[in-house]
Amino acid sequence: MRRHDLDPLFRRIGWYADIGDNEYAALASIKGRREEYNFGEDLVSRGDQTTESFVIVEGWAARYITLSDGRMQVLNFMLPGDMFDLQTTFSTGADHSVVALTRAVAFHIPQRAVLSLFSGGTRAGAALWWCALQEEAMLREQIVRNGRRTARERIAHLLLELHRRALIVGEGDGDTFRLPVSQATIADALGLSFVHVSRTLSGLQKSRCIERKSKVLTITDHLLLRDIAGFTEDYLHLDARAPKLRFDTAVPAE
């Protein structure tokens, strides 16, 4: 199959589900309108009456909410291949915003296309359901991570999640991947101060779990990092239908 605008999406879905040409075609058909965004630009702003869903195909984005006094919380990160706002159908205005963390490209999918695919009962529709389920599972994990883990655990856990997700869509190479996110943004995702994120990252580096060079992160000791994080990847639901691949390092004790 030749190169396609939605390749990151196909790659992601293809990672764990066997989906044939028909399904690719069905997914491709909902593509919708292409938009480019600069670093810092909002894809969705709080209050928007949008009735569209999105697929990110290039760059990273983040969903966030700002409190009235300026405190900010990042809800989750979005990588190429991620679809979101799939169930925006009856929204009465977005209760949060989505911002581009890098230059990014997204397709805006009209509501009808999503709905008809959802209800079609096809495998492509199932893929959509699965995207929604996966997104919700990551929100839940975000709650646990921030609620019951220490700063060190949180950061280790987030790095492992992002590494895993980056690999799936073909970003990064083995243990190394580009993490185009400032420490302040990590802090806003994990409910920490950026000062403490800096200290904790340095701590992980001193423990020889990770190495950082500019925005490129290398996980130098997977087992140790997983052990620190208490990371298990079941919440990512990577085996939706037909498990095709398993991660190649050992899983932690637990």
Add this chain to the structure above:
Amino acid sequence: MRRHDLDPLFRRIGWYADIGDNEYAALASIKGRREEYNFGEDLVSRGDQTTESFVIVEGWAARYITLSDGRMQVLNFMLPGDMFDLQTTFSTGADHSVVALTRAVAFHIPQRAVLSLFSGGTRAGAALWWCALQEEAMLREQIVRNGRRTARERIAHLLLELHRRALIVGEGDGDTFRLPVSQATIADALGLSFVHVSRTLSGLQKSRCIERKSKVLTITDHLLLRDIAGFTEDYLHLDARAPKLRFDTAVPAE
């Protein structure tokens, strides 16, 4: 319309959406199997291969995750009228558990019923979509609450949410409602220690926002409590289609 097993659900959906007899009938038709649970009993256990959805019609429940070292995080609370696990279709095992916080009654809805209603394009199907959307919005709010608010703000915020939700399904009376939840459970929901929950609740009482008597909570100063919490109820999406009622106390400044 006569009294029905699913009344709390109807009451909740009827709160903000005009739904006629046809839609009630459609919703009623998916009822499924009735089950009773004792305090502390799991409705769903981590790892279950369930392919059912649920409606709670009596009692309270909570979705939670326990880490391997025993730390526990409550993800959200479920009140009568709440439906959940609507998108469990492609799940490969629950990544969390659901426990009854009181004696509780729930209906187990078979997957097909949910799917066909979802895709039917009816107003009853829309109600289901809306339930899923609302549940996700509450998860997001939980992230913000725990990530970027102080203990005092968190507790105030949670109390306001639970009060609001209890009112909607006809539990509680004006400013008073039954909060059948131990302080340890509140702590597990808010990422705090139960000791600090106790202190903070006492603090709110000293500030004359609330009064507690056994498990009954009275909000004695709504405006102050909302001010402390920074509470706005937009995330509850109470105006899904046809706004029917607005809260009768003033909304906070911002």
Add this chain to the structure above:
DNA sequence: CGAGACGTTGACCTCCTTCAAGAGAAGTGG
């Protein structure tokens, strides 16, 4: 090459946790 964003490090402080002990509630059995 300069400016502004981002990252680092130190000192100090505070919010929350942990530990501990005791007081109420609430369920259980005689």
Add this chain to the structure above:
DNA sequence: CCACTTCTCTTGAAGGAGGTCAACGTCTCG
């Protein structure tokens, strides 16, 4: 109905994880 256990809540004291403030270093990009 009362003793008994057990869970839940309260309060105090001490310690720690992480926040805030501030200054300086470093990257990146126009």
